[in-house]
Amino acid sequence: MVGGTGYTRSTWRDWRDWRDWRDWRGWPTRIARLWRSSLQFRTVTITVALSGVAIMVVGVYISVSVGNDLFQSRLNQVLVDSNRATTAAQGIFDASDAADRVEVQTLVGSARTLVTAASSSQMIAIFRAPGQDASTVAPQDSSSFGASTGVITPDLRLQVQENAGEQFWQSVTLATDDGGQVPGIVVGSQLTVPVAGRYELYIGYSLADAEATLAFVQRTLGIAGLVLILLIGAVTWIVVRLVVTPIRVAAATSQRLASGDLGVRIPEKGEDVIATLARSFNGMADSLQSQIKELADLSEVQQRFVSDVSHELRTPLTTIRLAGDVLYDHRSTFPPAVERTAELLHTQVERFELLLSDLLEISKYDAGSVELETEPTNLVHLAEDAIDGLRSLGDSKGTVLTLVAPGGHLDADVDPRRIRRIMHNLIGNAIEHGEGKPIIVSVDSNESAVALSVRDYGMGMSQSEMAHVFDRFWRADPSRKRTIGGTGLGLSISLEDAVVHGGWLQVWSHPGEGSCFRLTLPRTANGTLSSSPSPLPPADAGGATAARGTEGHYA
Template identity: 80%
Template structure:
């Protein structure tokens, strides 16, 4: 059997989609949530349909009742007339034997048929009378519909001579169907034979046909009215929703940065008033944003200019300070200590200027990446080796874990090296002499570096501010490697410019873990981070009972177990 063509496959797929009611239900739900016009038209049509159905049912029931009552009145008059005609014939006869009585009943039946519009007649002798040889036999022209004369109706007729009773029934038709009807019962008195029950059946087929015609007319008119209401509502709502949709699109463009976009102003209605108010708000926002942008530019230029201008005198001070620092051994103790303090603060001042210049570049949007294929394990190994002496002075053991991080990523190595140096340095400073784990891992879309320490950790309040500029968890804490309070802020900017993530987990008493996740390519997207956060050993106390640690270098070693804590994105 030949494979279906592309067109056939497309149609088959569409047919399967059409048959899949779940997909249509999901589409309708999405349409319902996203379209004001669809919701308005749907609600209007549904409510109008309910109202039309209720009115239609009321009209149908009213017309049906009216037709039935009208026909019932005619039937009662007709039956009464036929009964009176038959009884008149019977009363005027002097029949004395059975043959004469039988002939008399035949004449009465003919009179009933002539006086009424029905051919369904039944005559039964009332039970409980004295047997008589002159009494003729019961007869009926109901045929298969004789059973419609119910025992209840016969009991009522037998118990109340001179009273007329009726009952709604279903009469059989010639085509083996059924039609609505009425059976009217009363008593007649036959000479010599005694009392008889007389039943006349009336077919309501014409009334039922009329009612069905009315119902069909109401149904068609109701459907047309619902369609008309839906069309009118759609047109009217479209006139109202279109300006709202335009306003929504315009506000989105305004929010995305297109400050020059405005709503069209036409006429003097409420939509025009809204457009004028919106445009006035947009003008005000544009003016304020421009003022803020100008002020920000002035501030950025001021910071940049001050930083550049301070470099010249700082260089002079640095040269003089270095000279004094180199000769401090020949100075008195107080003077030597002053030279050491001057040297340390000048170095810190240089770091602050460098950080301020970097922040001003980010604020000005003038940062450009110099991306190249780089192995993060090599960068991490270099950063660990560069901070080994600081770690040894703190009694901290540095460990590099690289189970799957040997694939290159397109990054700016200078900026990534700066992030690593900052994160590892902070871990050493706050690690309380416990081990620091630096791990590198990768997956199909990303490469991740995490720095885990087992120090005091931070509360959730501190975690929420850890990337703020000039913020410190403990300002009174003595720092070995200085610090300006801008390191993590710059690291976050470096990660962002790489389209990456810099996240932190921390828990008091359990330490902290910073995770840097970068896309494998310069314009790539991160599907997920290959490194877990919270870290797998979040429950560890720093003794590393489940961690196998190898030599620090360019080879990878193993990871640890799960824990709990707070994640800050």
């Protein structure tokens, strides 16, 4: 209930949607969004639109055909009536022996009455043909066309005057008594009046009835077409809904499958195409689930194998290490060749021990069993410790290590052991590839993040090399000798350590200008990052500015 009024949230949501649709200015946007998102709406709209065009074309064709047929039928009837009336009038004139004006006038009146009766038309016009001698007995012109007299055009009169014994017609617009207009036909022919000479006879026929019939047909076609379009739309909506509903189910099922719910399946009903699709999809899902399970089992076996081997190797390695330390401590008493062998054994055993430790750490990340032991930690203090621990190595290379911390004296909730390992790897890597040039370690922070950058000015890397810098066991120059006993897993583990903290580990590099690795961490556990306090590329970068980051993206 909402506010005790008795309306449910669903009722309020429906009213809100209706209110939104009442805003006509937003219709184009809503319709465009509905067009993009609804297959059913697109199908129904296209079907109704094309059906509407087809019905309109058919309706126009029927309307034109009916109109032409009505006109042609009425024209034939008019010509027959006019010819009958003209023949009857000429018969009266031929049978008369009128000689004076009164008799001729009476004769013309009788003929006019006969024409009106024979043609069923009240629009009669009789004009004396021009070009004849003046006669005192010739009756005057007369017309009952009224305001429509002007529809008898000079062209029609000329045809009637030059062709005696023939009929000529013309489609015109006639004026009605109420000031309106209706279509009509004017038929003209020639009469010979005794004593008076040749006269033109024009009979006007109204097509109002035919126009009314055509309007009725058009109105009926329009209503029938609209009803048919609505029926087509409704039928299409129902049919498409029956077809689209299984597709929606398949789409929802595929989304759940893609999100990791491997046990979801599409219901199988019937033997039609949709059922075939459901069976095929379910078969694919079964096969995919089986393969993923096999790969997961294989991966688990591999991870367990690496972990077990690493653990099992620790015991003999410890024994070898103890024996090697004894030999190493007494190497001065051995001949030179044996002394060198003892030194090599000691170095390689140490490297083997580091490799086992890194493999164990990697196997934990692969198995997803890493747990952080976070505590408020000052990254500046960790950086100072890491620099002090590697200062002797830097001095041996002639490298000056400098710590810059403009805003880094703020604690962050991190696992100090893992962050210390990241710093050790980054600074050691910079010393190894810095070619004896200065290295600047900077720590900065803002309200949500803490960043550590390690900038060297050594050989740098190309774009193709940066793409693999975080790969396991990858080396930019395989022939280059390792000076700090690295295992090839340091940057990979550092990347995993950064990711498990919800942070970024990114690198910028350019050949001849050195490299800059930047670690960005949220200041609080489970925090999110939107930006880094430290710039990347660094402010003194003069070459290309591409960088590669934590998630394998260029940043």
